[in-house]
Amino acid sequence: MISHPNTIKPTLTAGQLRRVHHIALNVCDMEASRHFYGDILGLHQLTGEEVPSTLKELVAAGKVTNFITPDGTILDLFWEPELSPPNPDPYRQFTRANHLAFDIAPELFDGAVEVLKQHQIIIDHGPVTRPTGRGIYFYDPDGFMIEIRCDPKV
Template sequence: MLATPRSAHALAPGLLQRVHHIAFNVSEMQASRHFYGAFLGLHELTGDEVPSTLKALVAEGKVANFVTPDGTVIDLFWEPALAPPSADPQQQFTRASHLAFDVAPEAFDQVVDTLQQSQVLIEHGPVTRPTGRGIYFYDPDGFLLEIRCNP
């Protein structure tokens, strides 16, 4: 069951600094890479630009990373068994995996504490990686969010 925060605890206004990345599930990686790279003109991260935690998945063709001019990262995750969207263009659906927000490293523990005290459903974390720390949790409608910080 998804929970909405019921306590007086909340993240302070301005604590979230910017959208860090959004992750999309895609059924056809090459078509999606072409769309985001060649068609939309976004820069695809390659070589040393790829986060160390994703290098193996990128090498296997399971992940591709693009960056917008404002620095927001778009991660594509290959899900070959992804169900096709509805033929009805008015039918809402999501291909998003999760949306990630940045916070300052010194605020991360406060975020975790607030999420835990507010009874928000936490999917996993906090986790620590070479690229920083993160915690994954659900909004009231079940959309996965991440709050993360650089190391």
């Protein structure tokens, strides 16, 4: 079928997409990733009945771990033991995704930076201060860039 330039194609309208449902990341070392997202970043790991029914078998087999962010977005970690290691140069991104950002209250930002330093997390850059707030960029165990950011103090 040939498309004509003046043919109106259907689109989604503003508001039809309601929110981010989940984010799925491939990880090479599930234990390191559980520790990073659960213990260091403090996300709640879903267990038992909290696990989405569609993922229960994969979770039981140790192939998926689920976390929930404070705003309700699910973070799915898929264990891919044969995943290529990240580029030794952390400044070379290995995917089209840029980074995953978590928001924090401005008064807690400096404490979060200290937690990253205490755990010897690889920092890409920051903390930076911009008119939109402050941010720090760092890497998870698989080399995916994460940001913790806060709005400017009022």
